[in-house]
């Protein structure tokens with residue numbers, strides 16, 4: 304591992320933070336914390352922590368001894384001085400010889416000693432940092448160290464490599480007891496350069512930021528050299544036939560892992576797909592069923608990846624039906640095993656723990672790769688990142704000896720840690736959390752407003768439009784998980800590519816808003832056939848094409864879904880010279896009802912929104928001017944020419960689509976969004 308210390312960068316950090324009133328100790332602490340955080344072989348996603356003992360002024364301006372330690376919610380890669388809150392050091396030493404301190408009391412005690420009461424919670428390893436006497440302390444979950452330590456005889460292996468240069472602490476869960484055990488180990492041999500916590504990670508320390516960082520890199524590099532020398536034990540995968548496409552299996556896996564809710568709805572996950580030579584070496588190995596699910600490589604990971612991944616059978620191309628059956632059965636076995644693990648271990652707590660859902664967060668698929676699962680795109684990416692690091696660590700551990708994780712009881716204690724349990728139920732998920740929506744014509748006024756409304760409710764949104772640049776621009780304006788793809792809804796191959804892209808990006812599809820359309824004008828008695836045919840192509844057939852693609856994905860998931868169609872007032876209330884448009888939209892209204900009839904048994908609902916007089920691509924500013932003029936009205940009077948006397952906006956249409964996405968007992972329905980117009984009312 305390369306040592307990235309640079310005198311120049313260190314000095315630059317000191318100068319930069321000095322200008323912000325931050326002292327040199329803390330500036331250098333930020334500098335090397337970021338060096339550690341930027342190396343995925345040391346820590347990822349908020350893992351690890353660092354500290355410095357220094358002197359700062361308290362509220363009254365008096366100098367005092369403090370420890371600045373990583374605060375929760377901060378990532379070492381991007382940490383700033385504010386992410387290392389200062390605590391009075393002396394009181395922390397007072398509890399060094401206490402017998403017990405509960406996690407809740409420890410958190411409260413740490414907060415009590417903060418200099419700034421609005422600081423984030425200091426790391427749960429704060430006392431461990433405080434009990435060590437050195438000025439700088441660094442902690443990582445280095446892959447190479449875990450590869451040596453995640454072994455049946457990991458302690459012996461580490462001892463042979465490092466001799467008396469490191470202290471070794473048998474596994475104890477993070478918290479007060481681990482802080483004491485680590486301090487004890489250090490005090491027995493204060494000459495050590497670092498401490499390896501069994502099956503957890505590495506601590507190094509020093510008088511300077513550089514010394515502590517240098518020791519981290521040196522100790523990890525030695526471990527890497529040992530692994531490098533060990534023979535590679537690539538066992539060569541079973542000779543696999545051609546695997547089914549990732550886009551074909553993702554919806555099946557996503558559906559198999561969704562959680563059923565009491566009200567008949569589902570809590571769904573997003574999928575993040577990963578593959579690489581190392582991942583394939585791991586998932587294609589013979590014996591994956593036994594070797595692939597041995598447990599997490601460091602306790603932190605369990606919160607985001609659960610104790611074990613779901614392993615599914617090889618998805619043979621051309622035989623998706625049997626894969627689907629096998630995958631669903633593997634997922635149901637996973638839940639059963641997880642429930643048993645919970646029951647068995649919860650008994651140790653007299654049933655006091657609140658059960659988490661039983662769905663996996665990582666799926667290993669031979670011949671394909673791995674998937675991270677999350678209730679949001681970012682959660683899915685974190686799970687996939689951690690799974691990749693796990694694969695790397697286990698492959699390395701199996702070169703050195705044989706990877707062995709913590710036991711089920713230790714894993715459970717971490718997964719059901721009281722501090723984690725206390726966070727449950729605090730953040731209410733948004734209504735469409737975990738759901739994936741695809742919107743056609745998404746660059747237009749109604750499409751973009753609908754994309755925004757769905758993103759606000761937590762959905763992952765795919766904006767499809769024939770104008771990719773516009774769709775991309777609309778996606779970029781929305782905060783949340785969005786994705787843009789080109790899609791010509793009159794071209795089946797373009798639709799297939801767009802839906803494949805959506806599945807690759809998010810893992811499946813739950814809601815289709817079939818919105819793309821355009822008005823075609825001309826008196827019906829003299830209408831050129833081509834106008835009618837073009838209108839039918841765009842305003843009718845395209846709805847059928849996209850609905851077919853969407854329904855196929857939804858049926859693979861077996862978690863229902865919603866097909867939402869943008870028809871028009873024209874579908875039931877003809878306007879002069881709009882025959883070509885109205886005929887196609889009327890057919891689309893019928894189409895929706897046919898889908899409602901035939902797909903209800905799959906839980907797929909089909910509903911329609913009829914909108915009128917919305918300022919959009921179909922009703923442009925110029926058309927509004929002309930029509931208002933023809934009627935001798937102002938533009939406002941024309942747009943507000945309805946029972947409510949209000950202009951109907953694209954956002955109002957978006958709300959109607961949202962209503963239909965959420966109304967899980969409604970299908971075959973038509974919602975009119977026109978401000979009120981008696982002649983357009985359904986009868």
Ligand SMILES: [Zn+2]
Pocket residue numbers: 351442443444503504603
């Ligand atoms: Zn740790």
